[in-house]
Amino acid sequence: MRFTILTICFMSLISLPVVAGTYIDSFGDGNMDEWKIGGIGGNWEIIDGELILKSTNSSGTFGFTLGEQTWKNYILEVKMRITEMQHFAGFGLSAGLLLRYNRAANGAYNAGLGLNPQTGAKQAEIIVGRNNIYIHIEPGQFDWTLDKWYNLKVVAQDSQFKLYIDGNLVVDFVDALYATGEPGVAVTSTVTAHFDDFVITEDDIPDVVTSVYSRSKAAITWGQMKN
Numbered sequence: 001m002r003f004t005i006l007t008i009c010f011m012s013l014i015s016l017p018v019v020a021g022t023y024i025d026s027f028g029d030g031n032m033d034e035w036k037i038g039g040i041g042g043n044w045e046i047i048d049g050e051l052i053l054k055s056t057n058s059s060g061t062f063g064f065t066l067g068e069q070t071w072k073n074y075i076l077e078v079k080m081r082i083t084e085m086q087h088f089a090g091f092g093l094s095a096g097l098l099l100r101y102n103r104a105a106n107g108a109y110n111a112g113l114g115l116n117p118q119t120g121a122k123q124a125e126i127i128v129g130r131n132n133i134y135i136h137i138e139p140g141q142f143d144w145t146l147d148k149w150y151n152l153k154v155v156a157q158d159s160q161f162k163l164y165i166d167g168n169l170v171v172d173f174v175d176a177l178y179a180t181g182e183p184g185v186a187v188t189s190t191v192t193a194h195f196d197d198f199v200i201t202e203d204d205i206p207d208v209v210t211s212v213y214s215r216s217k218a219a220i221t222w223g224q225m226k227n
């Protein structure tokens with residue numbers, strides 16, 4: 001009988017339309033076991049449930065990603081405060097969310113807060129990067145403050161990317177360089193930032209993701225969120 005029930009459950013699962021899944025990490029467990037570390041030159045630690053990322057390379061991006069290279073459309077949210085960011089003329093400085101990280105191209109979109117490469121003025125931005133060099137920076141007007149928490153949210157839908165800070169749209173950007181890739185969090189070029197309450201809502205997760213995540217406790221989260 002048990003077999004029959006499981007079979008029915010499985011059949012009903014695969015006949016369902018795609019269900020949006022949500023994954024939440026508030027860094028309360030003190031580890032990054034569900035994540036993949038990436039980039040060059042950096043340190044991380046979790047203190048009091050906050051993930052702290054510190055880039056130690058003046059021309060590098062450092063951070064974590066999760067999920068799959070095939071992920072395309074998703075919504076990311078995180079709380080973030082920058083504790084260190086120093087202007088270097090010509091460098092694209094950023095702290096925030098990572099979108100569509102493409103391993104083969106070694107590139108991604110960085111959506112968050114940074115400094116204008118030329119003037120050093122504070123801004124919101126989406127950076128198109130590859131091999132630790134920025135190709136394009138789409139700026140948005142936002143005068144952020146060191147040590148202050150902000151809520152960052154980015155919506156990636158096909159080739160459109162919308163960045164919201166504390167609920168206000170600050171960058172609306174269209175670009176087709178990276179069609180798919182992993183989401184994450186990252187800092188660049190000697191920047192230090194604290195992160196908390198990372199949330200991803202993903203609307204094109206195939207059923208296989210459930211089995212991928214079954215290796216970790218994240219599977220429990222996925223399963224609970226979907227039910």
Ligand SMILES: [Ca+2]
Pocket residue numbers: 026027028048049050196197
């Ligand atoms: Ca936390």
